[in-house]
Amino acid sequence: MKGKVGSLAAPGGPLNYGAKTSLALVLAVLAMLCAPTMAQDSATGSEISQSHGETMSVPGDFAGIQEAIDAASPGDLIVVDGGIYRENVNVTKRLTLRGLNMPVVDAGENGSAIILSADGIVLEGFSLKNSGVGTAQPAGITVRSDDNAILNNTVTDSWNGISLWDSKGNVVRDNHVSYNTWAGIYLENSTNNVIANNNFSSNAGRGLIRSGFAGIHLWNSSHNTIIENVVKDNPHFGIELDSSGENIIAENDFRQNQGVGIRLWDSNNNSISGNRALDNQLSGIELQDSENNTIAGNYASGNLGRGIFLTSSQNNFIYNNYFAGNNEYDAYDDGTNAWDDGKVGNHYGDFVEGCEDEDGDGICDDAYEIFGGTNLDGHPLVRCDISLSAPKPAPQTGGGATYCVCAEGCGFASINEAIETASPGDLIEVCSGTYQETINVTKPVILRGVDTGGGMPIIDARQKGSPIKLSADGVVVEGFHVTNSSGKGVFSGSYVDAGIMVNSEGNTIRGNVATNNSYGIIVASSNNSLESNNASGNRGGILLSSIGPSDITGGNVLDGNVADDNIVGIIISFSGCNILRNNSMSGNYHNFGYDGWRDDAAATNDIDASNLVNGRRIYHLVNVYDAVIDSSSNAGTVYCIGCRNITVKDSVLEKNMDGVFLTNTSNSRIEGNVIANNTRGIHLNYHCHDNSIRSNIAINNAESGVHLHGSDDNVIERNELTESWSGIYLSNSAGNTIRTNEIRDNRNAGMSIIGSDDNAVYFNNFINNFNNILSSSSSNKWNSTEVLTYTHKGSSFDSYIGNFWTYYKGKDADGDGIGEMPYLVGADKDNYPLMKPIENYAIVSKEFGGVGVER
Incomplete structure (x- = not known):
């Protein structure tokens, strides 16, 4: 039973949920990520602007890039216009190399396309390709120096896309690295680098060499931050850490790799947080011979092997992860590791039937047995991060003083005055009437509207804010008609107020009517209950929202609410672990959906078919x-x-x-x-x-x-x-x-x-x-992938087939129904454009199921 299962001590103490960890990481590396034209002098530690010095152009001033580098002085800017430059470039001075129109540096399958040999270089806007191959591991970009910025480049058809050797303090950001033989990016003996917001995909080799290894590969490298990259469709691993420690791997997407999404081999003391390991051919996350790593806030689903697989690994700390929908086990461990922090464990999709939660605290009542050994998760999650699944604090139930608000003859004529006077736990009853106020509830009180013969009390904000804003936890708001909030727009990123704006936790909002507001109700916090409210006739009905993708809220319960005749009915934006039951939306321009998406959050929302859109x-x-x-x-x-x-x-x-x-x-x-x-x-x-x-x-x-x-x-x-x-x-x-x-x-x-x-x-x-x-x-490609047999105007032809385009001006001299002049499609061409709409052609082909295609 819960609370009777011990846990290993967490190495280094508990780690926050991955989304919050990521936000802290972003702030920590912000200076490095936000200054692409700045590099740091490794000798002085001071930032040096690359915009000082002379500006040279290629091919304007020099025919080749290397020629310009040889003539330049430290701090100069070299601007390289579009074109193909067949050379091996070695940057031996602190320079900025900036490509216009994505110039191509082609190494001709010999050595690296560009080597950074000096500190403090900025390289941006190039296409690097065709390095050599072999044990020397050439690359599209080879870095053998420190404090460089590698930004907005494309690297293809090389041994490694980008290699860092004995290198530190570099920023590698916003690059697209694919179709390289060994790795998208390779770090050896390299420290304190930031690898952020890159795409490392399809690094599966070239030509006869198909032995590609990983999207990201670290060997004997430490204190690096790998954050917010997309790593997909690589032949073995999304990322492998080999003999590497003290690295941060956060908020990356590791998808559809042919082996493991995230692999640690003989690697210790790393932080793996907030990542998505989805639909990999083996495991989502794998640790082998690795110790003292923290695995927290990750989402591993749809993998053909295990969600997470630990072998010969000890003293790792795994908690607050989501493991579900994997083909084999969701979790496997043959070592001795901690699967909860004493309060919070993990969610396991294959434990849904065996997980009971009689006290409703979001923790399964029984421990979960990890396959492969004797490990237990003593606090498995029913569905979500525990911080998003249990109200805190509980809403007020009365027992304190009662205050009355009415137009005249009561203790207060103003709701705000009553709130200022009240103490936590007090009841404030507001009688029928119209109150032109914007209410800020800063204490845990019960705010109750009472129909004294004139209908629900109306709170009219006169477009000066939200009629009711909840700033304290544990508030109850019931029985009000709220109207005329300020704000504009209904989608994330626009400024909005609401009839009821909820910025705090553990509140109950029930039996209210919201009309003529920007949104009827906005919940920008966690663990609240919305019951039997009517949010109709606003720009937006009900919004479950967070600040953004790095700050997930949730754990809210919506039951029996109506959101009709708005632009949008009920919208979810970066919010997870919510429960929706018996809500109705009709007559909205858009009734229901997500505006702001994270699949790890959306997968935790429990929305059943009792919720209706237009019936x-x-x-x-x-x-x-x-x-x-x-x-x-x-x-x-x-x-x-x-x-x-x-x-x-x-x-x-x-x-x-x-x-x-x-x-x-x-x-x-x-x-x-x-x-x-x-x-x-x-x-x-x-x-x-x-x-x-x-x-x-x-x-x-x-x-x-x-x-x-x-x-x-x-x-x-x-x-x-x-x-x-x-x-x-x-x-x-x-x-x-x-x-x-x-x-x-x-x-x-x-x-x-x-x-x-x-x-x-x-x-x-x-x-x-x-x-x-x-x-x-x-x-x-704008035509069929094979020659097809088709009939047109009673005759049979064999040809590739393109598309029919309105206003195509070509001619068909041979009468086969295909124009002689290509149709331009951006930078591509349809070389076989049809002269007539496709219903004038019939095709017999296995590709079309062996039948004629007649529309």
């Missing part, structure tokens, strides 16, 4: 496999988080932030639905792969009919995508197949594409879009 059910599925949602399900919106093999079909999904939302979901089907008047119709957000989007009608969605972000290898076919801002939106997504769709009458673009490569887009109709394609930093 239809919300399906909010977390780690669910093999489910079907169809017309009999009466779905209004569908969310799938960490799911597999889900079918959503034959449903009408409208007027929400997303009609269908998938994250970290695979092998699922969205087919035959009508999806209209949402912000995004069908949304695949982060690591969704091998899904099929087929035969849907997505019409008049504010942003996009189909929206893919960070999602690869999906098929989008036979859909009607019309009258939205963009028919299809692709961001950081690759390997998707988009074919046989009707993409027309979209207000901004048929397709908007940002940072997305290697997608195949063919045999679609692009008709009467404001722009057919808007493409940025992307390279895609």
Whole structure:
């Protein structure tokens, strides 16, 4: 039973939850991260601006980069214009090298493209490629000095993308490093470096060498900070620490790597916090022969092996993590380690059925046995971080003095005056009437509206703030009509007030009416209860919010609330561990959804189908496999988080932030639905792969009919995508197949594409879009991937097939239905554009199921 299981002492004391840890880390390295044109003199410790000195240009003043470096003096700026520079550059002085239009330095498969040999160099805006290979480990960028800044570069087709050797005090930020043979970034004997906000993906080798190792690899390196990087699709590990200690690994995404997301081997005293290890082929997190590491606030789900795997490892401290939806065990340990801190353990998805919580404190009543040995988690979490799952303090229940507020004849005519007089635990009863005040409740009191014959008491803020603001914990507010708050906007990032603004914890807000406010109710804190409130006729209904993605709030309970006739009904922004039951939203422009997303927070929200949008059910599925949602399900919106093999079909999904939302979901089907008047119709957000989007009608969605972000290898076919801002939106997504769709009458673009490569887009109709394609930093294929046999005007032809484009001006001299002149698509071309819409062609091919395609 709870409290009877001992725990190992935490090495170095407890660590805060990962999100808060990350915020502290960001503040700690802020000076390094916010000054890209500054470097530090290692001898004096003072910052030296790289903007002083002379400015030289390549090829204006010098034909080559090395020639300019040789002529420069310390502190000079060398500006390199776009082009290909076939040389091996060695920077031997404290200089700033700045690329314009992403100049390419091509090492010609011999040595490193650029070596930083002097301290205090700034290197930004280059494309580095084609280093040599072998035991010397050349790289796109090799660093053999200190206090350098490496910013906004692209590194490909090298042995290592970036290498740091015996190097300290460097900042490596905002780089895109992919398709390198061994590692995206490699650190050896290097200390006190910051690796932040980079993308290390698909470092899987080149040519005949396919032995790629890791996105990030540290060997014998210490006191480095690895923060907020995306590390995906690497052949062995997302990150490996080998014989490395005292490093901070925080708030990174390790996804879809072919081995382990985060691996420590013979590495001690590291902090691993706030990371996401998702859908890796082996384990999410693995420790081997490693000791005294702290693993806290991480999210490991959807891995084909274990969520976390410890072998031959001792005295590690693992708590406040979320392990669920992994193919084998959620946790395995054959050593002796601490799996809770004496108060808080971890959440295990495979312990849901065995976890009882009779006292409702968020801790399972029984210990969880860790597979592989004799370790126990004495305080396993029912679902969430304990700080977001138990009210603190409890709301007031009365027992103190009672004060009366009314227009005349009572003790007080002003609610604020009564609050100033009251003591904690007192009851303040406010009679019918209109009170033109902005109330700030700074004490734990009961504030109760009483209908004395004139209806609910009205608090009118006259657009001077929030009618009621809760600044103290443990307050009860009930029975008020709150109206006319100030503020504008309904989405995160805009300034808002609310009818009731909750900035404190453990409060109960029940039986209130909020109209004509920016938001009816905003909860920007944790562990509150909202019961039977009506937030209708505002710009926004109810918002569960936090300051931002680094400061997750949650643990709130919403039961029986109504949010009708607003712009948005109930919105969740960076908030987790909430419970929603029996809430109703109707008549809103968007009824329900997320504005501000973190999958580790969203996965902890408990939102069941008792919640309704326009009378239809919300399906909010977390780690669910093999489910079907169809017309009999009466779905209004569908969310799938960490799911597999889900079918959503034959449903009408409208007027929400997303009609269908998938994250970290695979092998699922969205087919035959009508999806209209949402912000995004069908949304695949982060690591969704091998899904099929087929035969849907997505019409008049504010942003996009189909929206893919960070999602690869999906098929989008036979859909009607019309009258939205963009028919299809692709961001950081690759390997998707988009074919046989009707993409027309979209207000901004048929397709908007940002940072997305290697997608195949063919045999679609692009008709009467404001722009057919808007493409940025992307390279895609705009015809079929193989020669197809098709019929056109009664004749049979063999050819690659492109797309039909409104206003295409080419000619078809040979009558095969394909224009002779390519159609320009951004920096790409459709070399086989169709002369007629695709319904004028029939294709017989295995790729199309062996049947003719007639629309």
